[in-house]
Amino acid sequence: MAAEAAFVARVTGTEVVRVDDVGGRLRPLLTDRTLLDDVDCLVVVAGLDATLAATVGAMTDVPIVAVPTSTGQPGSFGGFGALLTMLNSASPGVVVSNIDNGHAAGLFAARIARRTAR
Incomplete structure (x- = not known):
């Protein structure tokens, strides 16, 4: 699903950076803000740790x-x-796509990125 979302976002003209297998390495990812500084939208694909x-x-x-x-x-x-x-997430700013729908997630993220770029 992550590959599908990244492909769709890339095809629609947005720059994509993939970070795979974050589980267990979440804190170092978020404490090192270099990946999150210029990000307009994040796609989080999860099954086991929803x-x-x-x-x-x-x-x-x-x-x-x-x-x-x-x-x-x-x-x-x-x-x-x-x-x-x-x-049932209590965190603000989280939208949820259908199960296994990387296409919709990638397209939605690309739309957010395009709107933010204006």
């Missing part, structure tokens, strides 16, 4: 598109558990 989007949303003021995935945890009903977790 609270990742809310955590990132609480630590930064950048708009976030959360993408729940159907993989990652057995018994999550095909991503339904991750979707409900992301929908």
Whole structure:
């Protein structure tokens, strides 16, 4: 899903920087602000740790598109558990796409980036 979101955003003309496998390295990513300084929007793809989007949303003021995935945890009903977790996020500035919908997430992030560039 992350590759799909990055591809769609790149095709629509926005610059994309991918950071993979953040789980466990979240604090160093957010304490080293070099990746987040000039970012207009973040796409957070998570399955097993669906609270990742809310955590990132609480630590930064950048708009976030959360993408729940159907993989990652057995018994999550095909991503339904991750979707409900992301929908119930208390962090402001987090929007949630459909399960496994990297296309919509990439397009939405690209639209935010284009509007911010004006």
